[in-house]
Amino acid sequence: MNVLLINGSPHEYGCTYTALAEAGSALNGEGIETARFHIGNKAVSGCVACHSCGETGYCVLGDAANACIDLIREADGLIIGSPVYYASANGALCALLDRVFFAGSQKGFRHKPAAAVVSCRRGGASAAFDRLNKYFTISEMPVVSSQYWNSVHGNTPEEVSRDEEGLQVMRTLGKNMAWMLKNLQYGRAAVTPPERETRVATNFIR
Numbered sequence: 001m002n003v004l005l006i007n008g009s010p011h012e013y014g015c016t017y018t019a020l021a022e023a024g025s026a027l028n029g030e031g032i033e034t035a036r037f038h039i040g041n042k043a044v045s046g047c048v049a050c051h052s053c054g055e056t057g058y059c060v061l062g063d064a065a066n067a068c069i070d071l072i073r074e075a076d077g078l079i080i081g082s083p084v085y086y087a088s089a090n091g092a093l094c095a096l097l098d099r100v101f102f103a104g105s106q107k108g109f110r111h112k113p114a115a116a117v118v119s120c121r122r123g124g125a126s127a128a129f130d131r132l133n134k135y136f137t138i139s140e141m142p143v144v145s146s147q148y149w150n151s152v153h154g155n156t157p158e159e160v161s162r163d164e165e166g167l168q169v170m171r172t173l174g175k176n177m178a179w180m181l182k183n184l185q186y187g188r189a190a191v192t193p194p195e196r197e198t199r200v201a202t203n204f205i206r
Contacts, residue, residue, distance in 0.1 A: 001031075001076045001181050002034065002035060002075055002077075003035075003079060004034075004035050004074075004078050005034055005035065005079050005081065006079070006093075007038045007081055008090050009039075009090060010041035010090070011041075013157070015152065020170075023115075023177070026170070026171040026175050031178070037067075037071055039090075043092075044063070044064070044092040044093075045063065045095065045099075048061070053102060057103060057106070069103060073107070073108035073109070075112070077113045077177050077181055078113070079114070079115045079117060079177070080132055082128060084127075084128045085128075087123070087128060097132075097135055101138070109139045110139065110140045111193055114142070115143060115173055117129075118151045120151060125149065125153075129150060144173060146170075146172040146173035146176060147168070148169045
């Protein structure tokens with residue numbers, strides 16, 4: 001079994017990486033492999049609402065989004081990490097995830113355990129955490145919890161490394177993710193997943 005760790009910070013080895021690495025080490029300690037995907041620091045386009053992905057399952061813009069879609073489909077679990085910018089997740093990460101989940105979630109994300117982690121200097125962590133969790137709850141992905149909301153605090157990786165409670169939250173998250181994955185592995189042989197209904201989409205005028 002394996003879990004994909006998405007680093008949504010422009011800094012490959014910064015505070016967000018430090019949080020993800022702590023959760024990843026706990027997963028490894030439970031016998032779960034991990035893979036890392038860094039979004040980088042290049043410009044990321046937002047969705048252009050062309051709806052081509054409805055036919056192909058991939059985004060026509062053809063950047064890192066499609067590689068990310070394949071990695072999530074291949075993984076057994078997912079943890080997405082982001083720095084906090086103005087009480088929200090990194091805008092580049094959100095632009096990427098908007099396209100990844102719109103294009104790919106109907107083909108392989110369902111029932112895959114997922115979690116979000118955020119890194120901040122002081123405030124805004126809960127709002128950013130909530131923003132990321134919405135990708136999972138709209139995609140029928142079970143959200144893995146920890147002993148507290150999944151955040152670490154610090155301006156540098158060294159400061160994050162001194163956030164003892166935050167790091168414990170990350171380790172607990174990794175262990176809980178491993179526990180859920182192992183339960184799902186055994187349960188799939190005995191329990192059939194619920195049949196998906198034909199999607200009903202309405203708006204407020206009909």
